[in-house]
Amino acid sequence: MGKVQNYIDDNRQRFLDELLDLLRIPSVSADPAFAGDVKKTAQAVAKSLKAAGCKNVKVNKTKGHPIVTGERIVNSKLPTVLVYGHYDVQPADPIELWDSPPFEPVIKKVRGHKQGAIFARGACDDKGQMYMHVKALEAMTKTKNVPCNIKFMIEGEEEVGSVNLEGFIKKNKKALNCDVVLVSDTSIISNKVPSITTGLRGLSYVEVEVSGANRDLHSGVYGGAVANPLNVLADMISSLKGKNGKIKIPNFYDDVLEVTKEERKAMNNAPFDIKAYKRELKINDTMGEKGYTVLEQTSIRPTLDVNGMWGGYIGEGAKTVLPAKAFAKISMRLVPNQDPDKITKLFTKHFKSLAPAGVKVKVTPHHGGEPAVTPTNTIEYKAASLAMEKTYGAEPIPQRSGGSIPIVSLFENILKVKTILMGFGLDTDDIHSPNEHFGIENYFKGISTIPYFYEYYTALKSGEKVDLSA
Ligand code: BES
Ligand code: MN
Ligand code: MN
Numbered sequence: 001m002g003k004v005q006n007y008i009d010d011n012r013q014r015f016l017d018e019l020l021d022l023l024r025i026p027s028v029s030a031d032p033a034f035a036g037d038v039k040k041t042a043q044a045v046a047k048s049l050k051a052a053g054c055k056n057v058k059v060n061k062t063k064g065h066p067i068v069t070g071e072r073i074v075n076s077k078l079p080t081v082l083v084y085g086h087y088d089v090q091p092a093d094p095i096e097l098w099d100s101p102p103f104e105p106v107i108k109k110v111r112g113h114k115q116g117a118i119f120a121r122g123a124c125d126d127k128g129q130m131y132m133h134v135k136a137l138e139a140m141t142k143t144k145n146v147p148c149n150i151k152f153m154i155e156g157e158e159e160v161g162s163v164n165l166e167g168f169i170k171k172n173k174k175a176l177n178c179d180v181v182l183v184s185d186t187s188i189i190s191n192k193v194p195s196i197t198t199g200l201r202g203l204s205y206v207e208v209e210v211s212g213a214n215r216d217l218h219s220g221v222y223g224g225a226v227a228n229p230l231n232v233l234a235d236m237i238s239s240l241k242g243k244n245g246k247i248k249i250p251n252f253y254d255d256v257l258e259v260t261k262e263e264r265k266a267m268n269n270a271p272f273d274i275k276a277y278k279r280e281l282k283i284n285d286t287m288g289e290k291g292y293t294v295l296e297q298t299s300i301r302p303t304l305d306v307n308g309m310w311g312g313y314i315g316e317g318a319k320t321v322l323p324a325k326a327f328a329k330i331s332m333r334l335v336p337n338q339d340p341d342k343i344t345k346l347f348t349k350h351f352k353s354l355a356p357a358g359v360k361v362k363v364t365p366h367h368g369g370e371p372a373v374t375p376t377n378t379i380e381y382k383a384a385s386l387a388m389e390k391t392y393g394a395e396p397i398p399q400r401s402g403g404s405i406p407i408v409s410l411f412e413n414i415l416k417v418k419t420i421l422m423g424f425g426l427d428t429d430d431i432h433s434p435n436e437h438f439g440i441e442n443y444f445k446g447i448s449t450i451p452y453f454y455e456y457y458t459a460l461k462s463g464e465k466v467d468l469s470a
Pocket of ligand 1: 125126158159160161162185186187203367369401402403404405406
């Protein structure tokens with residue numbers, strides 16, 4: 001493995017430049033205006049996979065954006081790892097809040113990153129983290145150090161709910177056959193405290209529409225008599241949560257798997273500085289479910305949040321209007337055992353029941369996803385843990401995350417394999433926000449750690465012991 005690290009060191013600048021090139025293509029999956037760029041990005045990923053030693057590289061067409069696949073098979077008797085990642089990115093809006101253009105990557109100094117960080121949309125989520133795997137493969141093939149079979153599946157629709165991936169996996173079950181899935185699309189606690197993500201929350205996402213009169217009205221002439229959908233919507237939304245942070249949808253918590261006292265204790269042993277947390281976010285206090293710590297509120301507890309709300313007049317100055325319609329996008333993060341479809345149904349029924357007679361309510365479900373948990377008593381977890389210990393010099397802490405990667409539960413249900421979430425980003429990297437960035441150190445730490453995962457996984461699978469000092 002020393003040769004692999006030497007190769008990475010010798011090609012450091014190129015590895016960086018290539019990622020910057022990839023970040024220059026605006027692969028925004030949500031906006032049809034970028035469809036051409038999304039396709040271009042898929043082709044660029046395919047090209048780099050080929051250059052890294054992948055065979056059978058394909059840009060698979062779907063009804064939406066393409067899925068890039070490839071493989072490096074060394075011996076059918078050896079274990080197979082499927083690498084999953086996404087090359088699509090979130091929209092850059094609000095663009096005016098970026099300090100530098102989102103698709104013109106620059107390297108700058110920033111808190112938490114001693115060696116500086118790459119600023120660009122997708123730098124961390126997930127182009128940068130996905131590309132670590134491409135470069136790790138290159139370093140392994142060029143130094144003849146590929147310990148097991150490696151397959152790649154890099155999609156372009158993760159940020160819009162992976163709508164075409166389920167069908168693709170079902171259709172290509174055989175070709176995707178593997179022993180474990182490896183994903184780098186999550187974070188570590190800090191560059192000094194490595195961690196492995198052992199859980200993801202599920203998601204139920206709905207859009208609601210409240211309508212009143214058949215047209216916008218003068219708020220003086222009609223105001224006071226006719227329902228104002230924006231007022232009503234605000235009322236309905238505020239009744240969804242109590243002051244104690246509990247969600248008031250009947251039966252919402254029925255299936256929530258309570259975490260044992262011991263687990264909660266272990267979870268709260270992870271380093272977490274509430275003062276630094278508040279300081280970094282410039283808030284005076286947090287505001288979560290009573291009886292739970294911030295670490296718990298953002299991992300083992302479900303939440304309900306309005307992601308956007310609109311209607312009426314939002315232009316310059318004042319316009320007196322009683323809007324005909326009001327809208328909101330609402331997400332519910334779910335925890336193990338909660339079923340997204342069931343939760344969406346519970347929400348819909350309850351939300352409709354809240355509507356006063358003067359309005360009509362429509363609820364439209366968007367994509368959802370199931371929660372996921374990774375056990376820590378498996379060979380694959382042990383391999384990831386040892387790999388990180390090797391490169392960080394400290395054993396990583398298992399930690400559940402609040403984010404969602406719905407596809408992970410599909411790997412379990414369809415391919416019948418577990419997923420290792422070995423991410424290298426930081427929670428403060430501003431993914432989905434203006435000024436998203438990814439630490440240079442994180443990028444290279446990822447590239448160095450991944451080959452050890454393959455080595456240790458292969459060794460442990462064949463019953464060998466791993467010697468970290470070797
Ligand atoms: N990579 C993120 C999920 C994530 C981020 C997990 C940080 C853990 C830590 C992923 O790209 C994402 O943004 N997922 C969406 C859900 C998806 C259905 C759009 C999310 O969590 O909001
Ligand atoms: Mn992601
Ligand atoms: Mn994302």
